[in-house]
Amino acid sequence: MRIKKEPADYRQILDSLTGAVFLFDDRMRLRYVNDAGEQLLGGSSRHFLNLHVTEVLNCPDIDIAGDFTRCLESGVSYAQRDLIIDLNDASITVNFFVTPLFEGNECTSLLVEIHQLDLQIRISREAQLLSQQHASRLLLRGLAHEVKNPLGGIRGAAQLLDQELNGKYDEYTRIIIEESDRLQELLDRIVGPNKPPQKSLSNIHKILERVRQLVQAEVPKGVTINRDYDPSIPEMICDPDQLIQAILNIVRNAAQAIGNQGEILLRTRVDRHMTIGSCRYKLTAKIDVVDSGPGIPKELIGQIFYPLVTGRAEGTGLGLSIAQSLVNQHGGLIECTSSPGNTVFSIFLPLGNGNE
Ligand SMILES: Nc1ncnc2c1ncn2[C@@H]1O[C@H](COP(=O)(O)OP(=O)(O)OP(=O)(O)O)[C@@H](O)[C@H]1O
Ligand SMILES: [Mg+2]
Numbered sequence: 001m002r003i004k005k006e007p008a009d010y011r012q013i014l015d016s017l018t019g020a021v022f023l024f025d026d027r028m029r030l031r032y033v034n035d036a037g038e039q040l041l042g043g044s045s046r047h048f049l050n051l052h053v054t055e056v057l058n059c060p061d062i063d064i065a066g067d068f069t070r071c072l073e074s075g076v077s078y079a080q081r082d083l084i085i086d087l088n089d090a091s092i093t094v095n096f097f098v099t100p101l102f103e104g105n106e107c108t109s110l111l112v113e114i115h116q117l118d119l120q121i122r123i124s125r126e127a128q129l130l131s132q133q134h135a136s137r138l139l140l141r142g143l144a145h146e147v148k149n150p151l152g153g154i155r156g157a158a159q160l161l162d163q164e165l166n167g168k169y170d171e172y173t174r175i176i177i178e179e180s181d182r183l184q185e186l187l188d189r190i191v192g193p194n195k196p197p198q199k200s201l202s203n204i205h206k207i208l209e210r211v212r213q214l215v216q217a218e219v220p221k222g223v224t225i226n227r228d229y230d231p232s233i234p235e236m237i238c239d240p241d242q243l244i245q246a247i248l249n250i251v252r253n254a255a256q257a258i259g260n261q262g263e264i265l266l267r268t269r270v271d272r273h274m275t276i277g278s279c280r281y282k283l284t285a286k287i288d289v290v291d292s293g294p295g296i297p298k299e300l301i302g303q304i305f306y307p308l309v310t311g312r313a314e315g316t317g318l319g320l321s322i323a324q325s326l327v328n329q330h331g332g333l334i335e336c337t338s339s340p341g342n343t344v345f346s347i348f349l350p351l352g353n354g355n356e
Contacts, residue, residue: 024112053065067080079096095117186316
């Protein structure tokens with residue numbers, strides 16, 4: 001790539017970095033923040049420009065203003081590893097690098113680079129988790145295929161037997177046929193949709209509205225489904241039926257967890273520079289399904305995306321595994337965080353091609 005020395009080009013380069021970059025002036029007021037920095041702070045630079053460093057970066061373990069003063073006076077760069085930054089709704093661990101910038105002999109500003117450690121851990125874990133989940137799905141699907149054929153034979157033989165015996169033992173043959181049908185249904189769910197995605201340009205909010213209508217009709221009166229949609233999300237190429245199925249599985253789980261009284265929130269946002277597996281996307285749609293239920297039991301949380309893992313007596317443990325598989329087929333990913341009263345399933349769907 002040919003780089004002209006225009007400020008706009010530098011800005012584009014800075015905005016493409018995964019690390020957050022901040023520029024503070026000699027009064028420690030924020031002068032510039034790149035896209036990754038905005039994402040880290042969870043808001044547009046408009047809200048943060050001109051604020052003092054202590055209002056931008058909340059680091060409970062250090063005296064950041066004191067460190068900045070010393071750096072401006074000495075002109076010597078410094079680094080801080082494993083530093084905790086408190087954000088609005090979470091704490092993150094980062095590596096933090098401060099470089100003084102000079103005009104002539106005078107140190108006039110400080111360049112701060114922040115690399116989020118939790119994010120690096122998440123990226124590698126994701127790739128590993130996705131391949132493990134994929135492997136267990138393949139194994140189970142293979143097994144289901146093997147069981148399906150003899151099951152068809154057993155059911156057919158029971159029907160023939162019933163005819164031969166003129167219905168004499170039909171209380172037994174009926175059990176064989178009904179139980180075979182139940183197993184067949186389960187195996188069909190395990191094998192999953194056998195047609196490739198039928199992709200077309202679709203609106204994610206139409207998909208969510210369909211899911212909302214379906215679940216609204218099923219839940220008790222005390223359960224409300226609220227919406228917080230970002231209308232700026234562009235249309236995306238996807239299979240709407242598959243995404244309805246995936247999101248429906250997640251929203252149904254939320255409704256089941258809540259029971260008679262509570263709230264489900266469907267929220268959409270655009271995320272920039274998101275890494276999914278090993279691909280980095282400029283823009284991704286983020287769909288959050290938030291519920292006020294009791295949360296996912298601690299012993300289950302690492303395993304819920306694996307097939308046949310269930311915490312419900314009547315559950316088959318296939319809903320999330322199918323949802324993850326359908327979202328993966330769209331190049332996306334589902335993640336989850338949970339605490340009592342606040343369980344969030346986030347579905348990330350790329351808008352456009354990867355490896356920007
Ligand atoms: N929003 C949630 N709140 C609390 N627990 C949840 C939530 N979503 C999922 N879980 C837990 O994860 C388990 C797995 O969910 P999954 O949808 O894969 O299977 P299932 O709901 O048990 O069965 P199925 O969807 O196949 O009928 C659930 O049984 C439940 O214990
Ligand atoms: Mg389910």
